[in-house]
Amino acid sequence: MAKPNKILGIPRRNFYGIIVFALILSTVPALLRFNTYYVYLATDIILIASLVAAWNIIGGYAGQLDLAASAYMALGAVVTGNLLAFYGLTPWLGIPIGVLIALGVAVAVGYPTFRFGIKEVWYALLTAALVVILSRIYWLIYGSTETYLPTYEWSWFYLRFNRYEPFYYMLVVMLAIVLWINYRIRHSKLGYYLNAIREDELAAEALGIDVRRYKLYALMIYATLASIIGGIYVCITGVVGYRNFDPWLGITTAVMGIVGGLGSVEGAVMSGMILRTLEDYLRGTIGSQYPGSHLLVYGIILIVVGVLKPEGLASLIEYVKKRIPWLKS
Amino acid sequence: MPKTVLRVVDVVKRFGGIVAVDHMSMEVYENEILGLIGPNGAGKTTLFNCITGVYRPDEGDVYFMDEKITGLPPHVIIQKGIARTWQKVRPFKKLTVLDAVTVGALLRIPDVDSAQEKAKEVLEFVGIEKEKWSRLGSEITLIEHKLVDLARALATEPKLLLLDEVAAGLRPHEMDRLAKVLLRIRDEKKITMIVVEHVMRFVMGLSDRIVVMHQGRKIAEGSPQQVASDPKVIEAYLGTKPL
Numbered sequence: 008m009a010k011p012n013k014i015l016g017i018p019r020r021n022f023y024g025i026i027v028f029a030l031i032l033s034t035v036p037a038l039l040r041f042n043t044y045y046v047y048l049a050t051d052i053i054l055i056a057s058l059v060a061a062w063n064i065i066g067g068y069a070g071q072l073d074l075a076a077s078a079y080m081a082l083g084a085v086v087t088g089n090l091l092a093f094y095g096l097t098p099w100l101g102i103p104i105g106v107l108i109a110l111g112v113a114v115a116v117g118y119p120t121f122r123f124g125i126k127e128v129w130y131a132l133l134t135a136a137l138v139v140i141l142s143r144i145y146w147l148i149y150g151s152t153e154t155y156l157p158t159y160e161w162s163w164f165y166l167r168f169n170r171y172e173p174f175y176y177m178l179v180v181m182l183a184i185v186l187w188i189n190y191r192i193r194h195s196k197l198g199y200y201l202n203a204i205r206e207d208e209l210a211a212e213a214l215g216i217d218v219r220r221y222k223l224y225a226l227m228i229y230a231t232l233a234s235i236i237g238g239i240y241v242c243i244t245g246v247v248g249y250r251n252f253d254p255w256l257g258i259t260t261a262v263m264g265i266v267g268g269l270g271s272v273e274g275a276v277m278s279g280m281i282l283r284t285l286e287d288y289l290r291g292t293i294g295s296q297y298p299g300s301h302l303l304v305y306g307i308i309l310i311v312v313g314v315l316k317p318e319g320l321a322s323l324i325e326y327v328k329k330r331i332p333w334l335k336s
Numbered sequence: 337m338p339k340t341v342l343r344v345v346d347v348v349k350r351f352g353g354i355v356a357v358d359h360m361s362m363e364v365y366e367n368e369i370l371g372l373i374g375p376n377g378a379g380k381t382t383l384f385n386c387i388t389g390v391y392r393p394d395e396g397d398v399y400f401m402d403e404k405i406t407g408l409p410p411h412v413i414i415q416k417g418i419a420r421t422w423q424k425v426r427p428f429k430k431l432t433v434l435d436a437v438t439v440g441a442l443l444r445i446p447d448v449d450s451a452q453e454k455a456k457e458v459l460e461f462v463g464i465e466k467e468k469w470s471r472l473g474s475e476i477t478l479i480e481h482k483l484v485d486l487a488r489a490l491a492t493e494p495k496l497l498l499l500d501e502v503a504a505g506l507r508p509h510e511m512d513r514l515a516k517v518l519l520r521i522r523d524e525k526k527i528t529m530i531v532v533e534h535v536m537r538f539v540m541g542l543s544d545r546i547v548v549m550h551q552g553r554k555i556a557e558g559s560p561q562q563v564a565s566d567p568k569v570i571e572a573y574l575g576t577k578p579l
C-alpha cells in the first residue's frame with residue numbers, strides 16, 4: 008500500500024525538516040569565511056549534536072539514563088585510529104570494525120544489565136563506570152602513550168585532510184542520518200514500545216513488550232551511531248589515547264539530552280548545539296583564567312531548566328509551534 | 337458443561353510473614369463475567385498479579401486453556417491472551433491516549449498505521465470521547481485513565497480480561513455506561529472476564545457468578561444471590577463474628 012504522507016519511512020514534514028536543516032547548516036562554513044578555527048568549532052558542535060541525537064534513542068525514547076556515550080564513541084575512535092596508524096587500514100573499513108566492537112561491548116554490558124533489571128540511578132552509575140573501566144583497560148594495553156594518525160593533505164581514502172570542511176560536511180550528513188533514524192524509530196513499533204518502557208516498565212511488559220529485548224535494541228542502535236561518530240572524530244583530531252574514554256563527555260551528552268527534553272530529538276539537537284557552543288566559548292575566553300568555569304555554567308543551566316522548564320527545550324519548541332500555526336502542517 | 341478458561345490451583349503467595357494468597361483455587365468458565373469480591377486486603381490484586389506473571393506464586397499452579405502458565409513473564413502471558421487493568425493506575429504520562437492504546441494494539445498488529453486504526457476502534461467502543469484522544473496521559477484524570485487502561489488491555493485482543501476496580505470513582509451514570517460496555521465485551525467480543533470491584537450494586541448486577549475472598553482464601557462461591565445471603569460473607573464484610 009502506498010503511503011503518500013511518508014518519505015523514506017518518516018513523515019513528510021520531518022523529511023523536509025531534515026533537508027532544510029542540513030542545507031542551512033551547509034552554509035555555515037561560508038558564513039564563517041572558512042576560518043580554520045571557527046570551522047573547527049562548528050565541526051565540534053555538529054559532532055556533539057549528532058552524539059546527543061544518538062543518545063536520544065536510549066535516553067529520550069527508552070528512558071535509560073545512559074552515561075556511556077563517550078565509551079562507545081571512544082571505542083569507534085581507538086579502533087579506527089589504531090587500525091589506521093598501525094596497519095594503514097582505511098577508516099572506511101576501520102569504522103565498521105569499530106562499530107562491531109562497540110556493539111559487542113554494548114551487548115556484553117546491556118544483556119546482563121537489563122536481564123537483572125538494573126535501572127535508573129543504578130544504570131547511570133554502571134554506565135559511568137563503564138567509561139572509566141574501558142579507559143583503564145586501554146591504559147593497561149597501550150599505556151599513556153598516544154597514537155598519532157598519519158597525516159595527508161587531502162585523502163578521502165584515509166579520511167585525513169588539512170582542513171576541517173570535509174569533516175564538517177560529513178558530520179552534517181551524519182547528523183541528518185541520525186535524525187532520520189530517530190524519526191524512523193519514533194514512527195515505528197520500536198518507538199512506541201520504547202516510549203511505553205520509558206513511561207512505565209511494568210505496564211509496558213503487561214501489554215506484551217519484552218522490555219529487556221527492546222532496551223537492548225535501543226542500546227545497540229545508540230552504540231552503533233556513537234561509535235561511527237567516534238570513528239569520524241578520530242580522523243579529525245588525528246590522535247588517540249586512553250583519554251578518549253572521557254567520563255565528562257558521557258555525562259554532558261546525557262545532560263544535553265535531558266535539557267533538550269527527553270524524547271524530543273529536536274530539543275536534544277538544539278540543546279546540544281547551544282550548550283556546546285557555550286562550553287567552547289567559555290573555554291576559549293574565561294576558561295584559561297578560571298579553568299572548569301564551563302562546569303559551573305552546566306550546573307547553573309541544569310538548575311534553571313529544572314526549575315523553570317522541567318520538560319526541557321522541547322516544551323519551548325512545542326510552545327512556539329502552537330503559536331505559529333503554519334509550522335504544524 | 338462450560339469450558340474452563342482459567343484454572344487456579346492451590347496458589348499461595350507470601351510477603352514476608354503475610355500470606356496474601358492462601359491456597360486459593362478457582363475456575364473461570366468460557367464467556368462468563370466472574371465477580372471477585374472481598375474486603376480490603378483480601379488478596380484479590382495479589383491473585384491477579386500471580387495470574388498475569390507479575391509475581392511468581394510460592395506454591396500452586398495457574399492453567400490457561402489447559403496450559404500451565406505458572407511463573408511465565410507478563411509479556412508472554414498476554415501473548416497467550418490474558419490482559420489486565422491496574423487498580424493503582426499506571427498511565428503512560430507522556431503518550432497521548434491514542435498512542436497508549438496503540439501500544440496495546442501493536443501486540444497483534446505490527447504495522448503502526450493499522451494498529452492506530454484498531455486503537456481508534458477500541459476507544460470508540462469503550463466510549464472515550466474523540467476530543468480526549470489527543471490528550472496526554474498526564475492531562476486526563478485518574479478516573480478517565482481507568483477507561484484508557486481498559487481500552488489499552490482490550491486492544492491486545494485478549495481471551496480473558498482481568499479488571500481490577502475499573503469502576504472505582506465513577507459517577508452512577510458512568511458506572512451504568514461501563515456496565516453496558518463490559519456486557520458488550522462479553523457478548524460481542526466473546527471475552528471472558530474477572531471483575532474485581534467494591535461497588536456491590538455494580539458487580540452483583542453484572543456478574544454471572546461471584547467468588548468471595550477473605551484473608552487470601554476463597555470463602556464462598558455461587559450466584560450473586562447465593563453469595564449475598566451467605567453468613568460467612570456477611571461476617572467477612574462486617575469484620576467480626578456476630579455476638
Ligand SMILES: Nc1ncnc2c1ncn2[C@@H]1O[C@H](COP(=O)(O)OP(=O)(O)OP(=O)(O)O)[C@@H](O)[C@H]1O
Nearest residue numbers: 351354356374375376377378379380381382383423
Ligand atoms: N508488594 C507487597 N508487599 C507486601 N505486602 C503486600 C504486597 N502486595 C500486597 N500485600 C499485602 O497482601 C495482602 C493482600 O493485598 P491485596 O492488594 O492483594 O488485597 P486486595 O484484595 O486487592 O485489597 P483491596 O481491595 O484493598 O485492593 C494485604 O495484606 C497487603 O498488605
Ligand SMILES: [Mg+2]
Nearest residue numbers: 380381382423
Ligand atoms: Mg486490590
